Amino acid sequence: GIAEVGVTGLAVMGSNLARNLARHGHRVAVHNRTAVRTRALVDQFGGEGTFLPAESPGDLVRSLERPRRLIVMVKAGAATDAVIDEFAPLLEPGDMLVDGGNAHFLDTRRREAALRARGLHFVGTGISGGEEGALHGPSIMPGGSDESYQALGPLLEDIAAKAPDGSPCCAHLGPDGAGHFVKMVHNGIEYADMQLIAESYDLLRHVAGLEPAEIAETFRAWNTGRLDSYLIEITAEVLAHTDAATGRPFVDVVADQAEQKGTGRWTVQTALDLGVPVSGIAEAVLARSMSGHLDLRAAAHGLARRKRATPSRQSTSGFADQVEQALYASKIVAYAQGWNMLQAGGAAYDWNIELGTVAAIWRGGCIIRAAFLDRIRSAYERDPDLPMLLTDPSFAEELDGAQDDWRAVITEAVGAGVPVPGFSAALAYLDGLRADRLPAALIQAQRDFFGAHTYRRTDRDGVFHTLWAGDRSQINAN
Ligand code: NBP
Numbered sequence: 001g002i003a004e005v006g007v008t009g010l011a012v013m014g015s016n017l018a019r020n021l022a023r024h025g026h027r028v029a030v031h032n033r034t035a036v037r038t039r040a041l042v043d044q045f046g047g048e049g050t051f052l053p054a055e056s057p058g059d060l061v062r063s064l065e066r067p068r069r070l071i072v073m074v075k076a077g078a079a080t081d082a083v084i085d086e087f088a089p090l091l092e093p094g095d096m097l098v099d100g101g102n103a104h105f106l107d108t109r110r111r112e113a114a115l116r117a118r119g120l121h122f123v124g125t126g127i128s129g130g131e132e133g134a135l136h137g138p139s140i141m142p143g144g145s146d147e148s149y150q151a152l153g154p155l156l157e158d159i160a161a162k163a164p165d166g167s168p169c170c171a172h173l174g175p176d177g178a179g180h181f182v183k184m185v186h187n188g189i190e191y192a193d194m195q196l197i198a199e200s201y202d203l204l205r206h207v208a209g210l211e212p213a214e215i216a217e218t219f220r221a222w223n224t225g226r227l228d229s230y231l232i233e234i235t236a237e238v239l240a241h242t243d244a245a246t247g248r249p250f251v252d253v254v255a256d257q258a259e260q261k262g263t264g265r266w267t268v269q270t271a272l273d274l275g276v277p278v279s280g281i282a283e284a285v286l287a288r289s290m291s292g293h294l295d296l297r298a299a300a301h302g303l304a305r306r307k308r309a310t311p312s313r314q315s316t317s318g319f320a321d322q323v324e325q326a327l328y329a330s331k332i333v334a335y336a337q338g339w340n341m342l343q344a345g346g347a348a349y350d351w352n353i354e355l356g357t358v359a360a361i362w363r364g365g366c367i368i369r370a371a372f373l374d375r376i377r378s379a380y381e382r383d384p385d386l387p388m389l390l391t392d393p394s395f396a397e398e399l400d401g402a403q404d405d406w407r408a409v410i411t412e413a414v415g416a417g418v419p420v421p422g423f424s425a426a427l428a429y430l431d432g433l434r435a436d437r438l439p440a441a442l443i444q445a446q447r448d449f450f451g452a453h454t455y456r457r458t459d460r461d462g463v464f465h466t467l468w469a470g471d472r473s474q475i476n477a478n
Contacts, residue, residue, distance in 0.1 A: 001029075001062060001063050001064040001065045001066065001068070002027060002052070002063065002065065003027045003028060003029035003052045003063045003064050003065065004026045004027050004028070004064075004065055004069070004155070005021055005026055005027075005028055005029070005064070005069045005070070005071065005155060006028070006029040006030070006031065006054070006060050006061075006063065006064050006068070006069065006070040006071065007021070007028060007029070007030050007031070007070075007071045007073060008030075008031040008032065008057070008060060008070065008071070008072055008073070008074070008083060008087070009032060009033075009072055009073035009074035009075075009079075009083070009101075010030060010031070010032035010037040010038055010041050010073070011032075011037070011073070011074075011075075012131045012134075013073045013100070013127070013131065013134050014032070014071075014073030014074075014100075015037070015041050015045075016131050016132075016134035016135035017071065017073060017100065017127070017134045017135075017138075017159070018030050018041065018051065019041075019045050019048055019049070019135055020134060020135055020136070020137070020159045021049075021155070021159055022045075022048050022049025022050060022051055023048050023049055024049075024158050024159055025049065026049070026050075026155065026158075026159075027049075027050040027052065028049070028050065028051055028052065029051075029052040029053075029054050029060055029063040029064055030042070030051050030052065030053055030054065031053075031054040031055075031056075031057065031059070031060040033074075035055060038053045038054070038055075039053065041053075057086050057087055057090055058090060061087065061090040061091065066092070066094070066095070067092075067094040067095050067096060067151060068091060068092075068095040068096065069095075069096050069098065069151060069152060069155065070087065070091075070095070070096065070097055070098065071098040071100055072084075072087075072097060072098065072099050072100065072101065073100050073101060074101060075101065076101040076102045076103050076104075077103075077107075080099055080101055080103060080107070080111070081111075084097065084111060084115070084122075088115060088118060088120060091120055092119075093118075093119030093120065094119065094120075094121070095120055095121070096120070096121040096122075096123055096144075096148050096151060096152060097115065097120060097121070097122050097123065098123045098125050098142070098144075098152065099111070099122065099123065099124050099125060099180075100125050100127045102126075102180075102183070102261075102263060103124055103180050104180065104184070104266055105124065105143075105177030105178075105180040105181040105184060105270075106177065108122070108124030108143065108176060108177040108179075108180045109176045109177040109349075111124070112124065112143075112144065112175075112176040112177065113176070116145075121144055121145050121147065121148035122144065123142055123143060123144030123145075123148050123149075123152060123179070124142075124143045124144065124176065124177055124178075124179050124180040125140060125141060125142040125143065125144075125156075125179050125180075126140070126141030126142075126179045126180055126182055126183020126184075126186065127139075127140055127141070127183070128141070128183060128186055128187075128362075128365065128366035128367060129161065129365045129366050129367065130367070133161065133365050133366065136161075137159065137160055137161035137162065137169070137364065137365050138159075138160060138161060138169075138365045138366070139160065139161055139169040139170070139186075139361055139362055139364060139365035139366035139369070140156050140157075140159075140160045140169065140170035140361070140365075141170075141171075141173055141179040141180075141182045141183050141186070141361065142156060142170070142171075142172055142173065142179045143172075143173055143174060143175060143176055143177055143178040143179030143180060143181075143351075144172075144175065144176065144179070145175060146172070146175075149172040153170075153172065156170045157170045160361075160364075160365060161364035161365025161366075161369075162364055163360065163361075163363035163364045163374075164363065164364070164374070167360065168361075169360075169361040169362070169363060169364040169365045169366070170361055171354075171357045171360070171361050173351070173353055173354075173357070173358070174346065174349075174351030174352055174353050175350075175351060176349075176351075177349065178346070178349070178351040178353060181270075181342075181345050181349070181351070181353075182342065182353065182358055183263075184263055184266050184267050184270065185267055185338050185341050185342055185345070186362065186366060186367075186368065187263035187264060187267065188263070188264050188266075188267030188268070188271075188278065188281040188338060188341070189281065189334065189335060189338040189368055190231075190264075190367050190368050191260075191264040191267075191281055191284040191285060191288070192278075192280040192281045192283075192284045192334035192335075192337075192338070192422065193229075193231055193331060193334065193368055194231060194284065195280075195283065195284035195287055195288075195421070195422040196280075196327055196330050196331055196334065196422045196423065196426075197231060197232065197235050197327070199327075199413075199419075199420045199421075199422050199423055200323050200324075200326070200327045201215055201235070201239070201251075202418055202419075202420075203319075203323050203409065203412075203413055203418060203420070204218060204319075204320060204323060206416065206418050207319065207412055207413065207416050207418055208316045208319045208320065208323075209316070210316065210320075211249070212239045212240070212249035212250075212251050212252070213239070213240055213249065215239050216235075216236045216237075216239035216240035217236075218320050219232055219233075219235050219236035219239065220236045222324055222327075223236060225324075226328060226371070226372070227324065227327065227328060227331075227370075227372075228370060228371040228372075229368070229369065229370030229371065229372060230367060230368070230369045230370065231367065231368065231370070232370075238250065238251060239251055256291060257291045257292045257294070258287070258288040258291050258292070259288070259292070260285065260288050260289075264281065264284065264285040264288070265285055267281055267285075267341070268281055268282045268285050270341075270345070271341050274341065274344045274345060274348055275344070276337070276340050276341045276344045277337065277429065278337040278338065278340070278341055279337065279425040279426070279428070279429050280330070280333060280334030280337050280338075280422055280425055280426050280429070281334065281337065281338065282425075283421040283422050283425045284422060286421070287419075287421055287422070306416065306417035319409075319412075321405070322405035322406075322408055322409050323409055325401075325402040325405035325406055325409070326402070326405060326406040326409040326410065326423050327423075328398070328402060329398070329399050329402035329403065329406045329426065329427075330406070330422055330423045330426035330427070331372070332389070332390070332395050332398065332399060333390070333399075333426035333427075333429055333430055334422070334426055335372070335376065335389060336388055336389035336390045336395075337429065339355055339358075339376070339388065339389050340388055340389075342355055342358055343355060343388075354380075354384075355380045355384075355386075356376070356377050356378075356379075356380030356381050356384065359373045359374070359376035359377040359380065360373075360374075360377045363377070375394070375395075376389065379392035379394070379395065390430070390433070399430065406423070406427060407427065409423065410423050410424055410427060448465060448466060448468070449466075449468045452465055454477045462476060462478060463476070463477045463478050464476060464477055465477040
């Protein structure tokens, strides 16, 4: 074998990843179930580097240097299992199968264990950045064994995006499913961030009364400050775009139903299992889900109608500044929740995920890339044992500075009947965390009343139950 690496699955992601490898001077063997795709890739882009087309799985495996490095870029799910079943018998101990698809981390754990039993390395790898990222440098999140990373790391780091300081946006995150878990949380955070940006737009449009083109300018301005990020940048582009057919703002001709492919839902399902309250991500998933319920939305149309005051434009710039504060503060909370989830998942599965490293490799290539992530990286660099991001002194100070505007914006939204589930959930989370006393005391008492679920007391140790149906005396329930 003379190829350094192979790629099987040459739809858009696989083709672009293979081209990225070839453009970096690596000899890439390429294969696809349907051979026309392989030929098309080599015909169109063969000049970009050294491609070795393979007709069959056997050809592909024979063309690879040992230990073999084979990247699988097929549709996540049954196709991945089919490809594993096809290739595993052809591979030898020490060979590596890299799954770059959007697999669920529990599937990755299952596949890794099965292939480890056969002496093969199965490396579940999150890849973010869409087609452009795959071609020009994605953020790469590999799991799998330490040994596999020694062989794969240099190759993957070579084709990964580079952060502003030049370091590669790729790092080994932990064994088995760690990479796909981190990719899942990335997508969950992406959902939350997009929801918060969308709420900001809605407020500027329907409370401040600005037009999309004006809001695009506001986002452009924000993009030069602490909110500087890919998502803010593309939001400005979208809002400035005019629909060619109608001459109307593009955002007004797009059907207002946000779809989802499932990674946000996986994040929330997993968070519930881990007991991590990722309310920002959950609200974002639920808001997309609600947008798709056209039947319910039609039925609710006109319910509890608000008589909206005509938006006043005099105070618009002041309001935009307040929305920027609310957006930034909510973003800190949503990201902090995501990092809590990384921490909890890392502990539950013994992955030892380095929390600062995750921020470092999301600085480039991926959809949530932003200057902000470097701040998260530094927070964990200053204190690797930070209990949570919110307690980092610089974030805590910013939250404190933002909170008056944040509350004012939510109050304004509630008064105007503009839904801000992301902003409100973020603020409620913070208010809950920092409360001296929570009404959880009442809930625990209710639980004791109807189910004898017992309670602990604030003034002494022990577990107690009150005889609610009897004389209401308290007994020890240890
Ligand atoms: P698709 O997800 O559309 O998958 C198409 C590829 O899967 C084709 O090469 C197809 O071969 C192959 N395939 C299928 Br379907 N069933 C197969 C089977 N039973 N055996 C062998 N090959 C099979 O491609 P994509 O959009 O390029 O995405 C690839 C992976 O990357 C997915 O897991 C996706 O979730 C992930 N991903 C995508 C993005 C993105 O922005 N699109 C970003 C990050 C990750 P054929 O040509 O013979 O039908």
